[in-house]
Amino acid sequence: MKKSVFINGIGAVTTQGIWRSEFFSEARVLDHAINAAEQPAYKGFISPGAIRRMSRGIKMSMYAAQQALGESFVTIPDAIITGTGLGCSEDSDKFLRSLWENDEQFLTPTSFIQSTHNTVAAQIALQLSCKGYNVTHVNGASSFESALLDTLMLLQTGEEEHVLLGGVDEIAEQTYSFLQAGGYIKTGSVRETVKTSVSPGVNYAEGAHFFSMSAGRVASSYAEIIDVKLQNELEGSQMRSFLQDFLTTKDLHPEDIDAVILGYNGDENDDLFYDALWQELPLATPLYYKHLSGQYDSCSAFGLMVAAFVLKQQTVPSILYWNEKIPPNTTWKNILIYNQYKGKDHSLVVVRAC
Amino acid sequence: MTDRGVAVTGMGIISAIGETVEENLWSLLAGKHGLSRIANFPTRLREQIWVGEQKKTNDELSASLGLSERNAFTRTALLGAYAARQALESANMQGAHDLRTGFISSTSVGGMDYTERYGPTYLTSPEWHRYIPSHPAGDSSHKIAEYLGIKGLVTTVSTACSSAANAIMMGARLIRSRRLDRVIVGGTDALSKFTINGFHTLMILADAPCQPFDMHRKGLNLGEGAAYLVLESEEIVQRQGKKVLAYLTGYGNANDAFHQTASSENGEGAFLAMQKALAVAQLTPQAIDYVNAHGTATPNNDLSEGRAMQRIFKSNVPPFSSTKPFTGHTLAAAGAIEAVYSILALQQDMVPPNLHFDTPMEELDMIPETAVRHRSLSHVLSNSFGFGGNCSSLIFSKA
Missing domain, CATH: 3.40.47.10 (Thiolase/Chalcone synthase)
Structure with missing residues (x-):
């Protein structure tokens, strides 16, 4: 177990x-x-x-x-x-x-x-x-x-x-x-x-x-980490199966993901990948953070802080919304974090409210 | 998962004593070391130090790998691809694309060899810019994975001189937790001015071939090389009827938490790593038939490691040797190179010698094997320790 x-x-x-x-x-x-x-x-x-x-x-x-x-x-x-x-x-x-x-x-x-x-x-x-x-x-x-x-x-x-x-x-x-x-x-x-x-x-x-x-929930707990998946290389066309395979092993469906934290960094070749993943999750609210953290190899840890904060506080600070239009969503249960750099080192992390 | 551990179904190696597993075995049996003066790049330290240098140049390695002339493989990536290719061949890994295959590499120097060569030109000329993204440690793993055609879980460990042991351990845990069916694990490091000079400033480089566990040892010799193992789950091995070279049955990682570069006097980290590895393998210390020691031949390491071994094995220290006089200390690759030697020891029922040993250390009551010894071996323990107190031990058992 x-x-x-x-x-x-x-x-x-x-x-x-x-x-x-x-x-x-x-x-x-x-x-x-x-x-x-x-x-x-x-x-x-x-x-x-x-x-x-x-x-x-x-x-x-x-x-x-x-x-x-x-x-x-x-x-x-x-x-x-x-x-x-x-x-x-x-x-x-x-x-x-x-x-x-x-x-x-x-x-x-x-x-x-x-x-x-x-x-x-x-x-x-x-x-x-x-x-x-x-x-x-x-x-x-x-x-x-x-x-x-x-x-x-x-x-x-x-x-x-x-x-x-x-x-x-x-x-x-x-x-x-x-x-x-x-x-x-x-x-x-x-x-x-x-x-x-x-x-x-x-x-x-x-x-x-x-x-x-x-391995135990306490008063200070922010969230639960469900799992992480790594993939060294990925073609844009493989995005759907990359995501689906991961969600399936976790008994999750795309519609279960309330928010997706995308690693948009302003470099258009990088951002194509985030657009591609977002397309697979039409119901999830897109959030971003690299406008606050900047880009560096371990900056996706900042993305995990975003997920932890949102799940614990059950609120999304407006500066994190990728879209100007703020959605009606009020409860946040499952958040997916997607990161990669230059089409390499793709990772998916599912974080859940606890 | 049975208790037999994780199966090793393939291995590949390149070091100062050979470009194949067979050549390395032959050198070990013949007692033929690979130390020389450095030839692949100029350095002021040339006449002051001995190194375990692999004599194939970068151009020769590139040609052998069939890479284009304008590739951006650093020597670390070249050595790694060379050894990893052999590992795949030896595991007969063609086909079976349905298996979840990963690659966990390790390196300490990464692409520093090219940065130190071309860095001074980067700001004034674009000529060598293709090596800029080759600098980070992870880049060598990407290049090797791409060369091998591996897509999936690819990552890199760096814990100084224990790196490869930790990459091997990570791979074994990924199989045991059923996240992967098969994983290529190991490490690669090229000699560079950066590391040679770094160790020189620490005054731990010997001006002669190193003498592990000798009273009069004067320090280490640096080396370079790469080695990889193919690990597979027992289930896959049985389904495919694969030949198993050995089983990885135990692994342990601990931190000495004593000093950034020096090891504690009683070898606490080393002791804990060996103790954990024995617990994972469910073996008593008496079951270990041979210890491939870290044995760098620095005054500090050998005393600390020796004390830790005496704490684990008490008065029954099994036959042990350090193979670093053959290869030099290959840093991040050492744990993988010595894993290959540990598996060869099991396959050949042979204890490789600890070259250049002469006088026992007065602080210890133990003497390494000085000549090849043939005896039946069931379990071999291999130690790898690094800066930052990173201590790791692996146990390989006969297939």
């Missing part, structure tokens, strides 16, 4: 600030090419030495992890599972630059040590003295969903009770300048939003989002 899996706590450091009850009502639409996360004060939370040494990705994650655990009253989780597309790019960039500038001489180990993709999960384990299962998934746009899949397997089988699940990516100057040069990110002077976008590339950003996941 599979156990049910619940989101019992959330923590985040994003372009919209930290996770809080006014998170969506105070949100503003991003229009810059590069959007840094609004950093909280780390003083008193992380030692001054560590604040200097640690990259933003690590600090944001430590903060978000603590918020999520605190909200769910979990002190030490049984496992820590993270997803990140680019890992610790700030330290990676730093080490690479000094390698180039000094021709393999006078290098120091700190940035190399902190450059591995698993640094965030490791630093949290160290901070919490958590000796349990610890894995980092690194697969582009489905990095976070891979971590979610791992989490579901641990909790559904009853192997573990509490899992700290996170998705994090940080912006680092060299990495994004390369992505800009390649046309993946909008150029510096462009001021466009997801809706007004006409130039190629995306509004790039960063963020850390953590979820305290458990």
Whole structure:
């Protein structure tokens, strides 16, 4: 018998600030090419030495992890599972630059040590003295969903009770300048939003989002995760079977989905896929979030925060509606999240009110 | 699901000691190591370090894979595709498109080898821009999956030097939870200036061939390579009447939670990982006939791992060896390369030697096997530990 899996706590450091009850009502639409996360004060939370040494990705994650655990009253989780597309790019960039500038001489180990993709999960384990299962998934746009899949397997089988699940990516100057040069990110002077976008590339950003996941419902529970599905590649024509196969295994029909959270990011080649999925769910209310989060590999974790918020509050903040016309729907039971990037790393997640 | 575990029905490998499973086996039996000076790219450290480098160049690997000249495969992807192709062939995977097939790869360096080569030109010339999207770790998995024609659940693990062990574990759990029927699992990592210099700054690279578990060990040698296993559910194996190479019966993952790069003195993470793997396999420590140790030959790892082994096995430490003197430490690929060696040990009833061992460590009461030893093996435990305290153990059992 599979156990049910619940989101019992959330923590985040994003372009919209930290996770809080006014998170969506105070949100503003991003229009810059590069959007840094609004950093909280780390003083008193992380030692001054560590604040200097640690990259933003690590600090944001430590903060978000603590918020999520605190909200769910979990002190030490049984496992820590993270997803990140680019890992610790700030330290990676730093080490690479000094390698180039000094021709393999006078290098120091700190940035190399902190450059591995698993640094965030490791630093949290160290901070919490958590000796349990610890894995980092690194697969582009489905990095976070891979971590979610791992989490579901641990909790559904009853192997573990509490899992700290996170998705994090940080912006680092060299990495994004390369992505800009390649046309993946909008150029510096462009001021466009997801809706007004006409130039190629995306509004790039960063963020850390953590979820305290458990095999039991508690007072702080936001929602239940029904399941996740990953698919590396997909043709537009396969969208129907991709969705139907997944819903069928969950005993769901398209009309059971009350809202669909789509990853529209303003890049027209990406957005075609979201249009195609939406067509398969004519009764579902389309929501979007990348106008608030920006695009980065683990940004779909922001989408899960949207689903969790809507299901718990039973209300949709108006800024999340993709259509101006607000539907008459008043109860929200099943929400589907769909994400992909450049036609790769497709993921579907069904989240249910609990 | 029976208690026999998950079946391994295919494997493929490329390392410094061979481009096929057979060549790797031959080198292990002959005690022929693959360490040399680095030749595939220039580095200031060339004369200071020994590496387990695979001598096929990128052009040779591309040609062998039949890729177009303007491909954007990094060396990590090339090595991975080369090994994964063999794994599929050995599992006789043609047809059977009705099976839910996945691919779980792992890497630590990803496309860094090309970023470090062409990055300085990216902002001034578009010539090498096709390698910009090849940088992220997940890109190598995409390239390999596309090359193999796998569409479905494709993802990537990165937990430093224990990456491949965790990819193998993830695959086994996907089969056990009935989410997949079949999955190709493993890891790939290419040598790069980035990692060579990184380990150099940590002062853990030996200036001579490494000596795991030796009192006078001076550090590790880096290596490169890739290896993949094909895992299938017992149900599919029976339905297809497939030959099983071995069973993956146990796996465990724990975190040392001690230090970002150093292992704890009593090897807590390693101890917990081995303990969990034994519990999953439902085996007592006495049932393990051979341990393929992580054994990097750094002063810290071998002491910590040795202590953890003594805590698990008490005074009955089974025959053990580190095969890193053959291949160098292949980082994210190590867990997969050593999984192949563990399966070869079971198939051949053979314990591969721990080369260059001379003086026992005074802190430990255990001595590795120094020559090939033929004895009947039923269960082999393989350890992989990484930066960030990531410790993983796998148990393979005779088919």
